[in-house]
Amino acid sequence: MPIFEYECARCGLVSSHVVMGSSRRRERLGCPQCKSARLRRVMSSFAVVESEASRLASFDASKPRDDSFYRDSRNVGLWAKKRAKEIGVDLGSKFEATVEKARSGKLIKEMT
């Protein structure tokens, strides 16, 4: 059951509401404090820590990447992983280890 937070436009109270079914039902929502029906959906305030999974999901391999992408060491190996996932290849633990090395800069030292 989805629970959404709403901020009252009149008194500013944020309250949680369980929203069921269609959006038309939301008309019945009201502020528990001042009974105003003018409620505005608010996003939960907790910090979202982006996991690698979500980085992978939002990562578009077909888009050109600028310098900042390559400067971010967390993106090392991301493209290869994405492509591998798309074609259904398991890169295995050896690849993971290589990526970890590359991310920490060890790989570059070994190659030179």
Ligand SMILES: [Zn+2]
């Ligand atoms: Zn209110």
